[in-house]
Amino acid sequence: MNRTIVRCQSGALYSSIWIPMVSFKAARLGTSRFQRCPVHKRWERARPVDPSTLTADERAAAERIEDIGIP
Numbered sequence: 096m097n098r099t100i101v102r103c104q105s106g107a108l109y110s111s112i113w114i115p116m117v118s119f120k121a122a123r124l125g126t127s128r129f130q131r132c133p134v135h136k137r138w139e140r141a142r143p144v145d146p147s148t149l150t151a152d153e154r155a156a157a158e159r160i161e162d163i164g165i166p
């Protein structure tokens with residue numbers, strides 16, 4: 096399963112199944128998605144984060160938090 100690290104509108108990082116309709120490069124340029132945030136337990140806008148901009152600790156923490164996925 097391909098998971099992408101995303102950041103919610105409140106700033107939390109988590110990993111999400113992200114099935115882009117466009118390339119990841121294009122997604123980084125502005126695609127965001129409305130989905131349930133597993134950190135704040137509410138619907139929030141999230142967008143993919145370039146993992147190379149994160150520290151190893153941030154990446155590891157984000158990978159431990161996974162959303163439930165698409166039902």
Ligand SMILES: [Zn+2]
Pocket residue numbers: 103104105106107132133134135136139
């Ligand atoms: Zn959130």
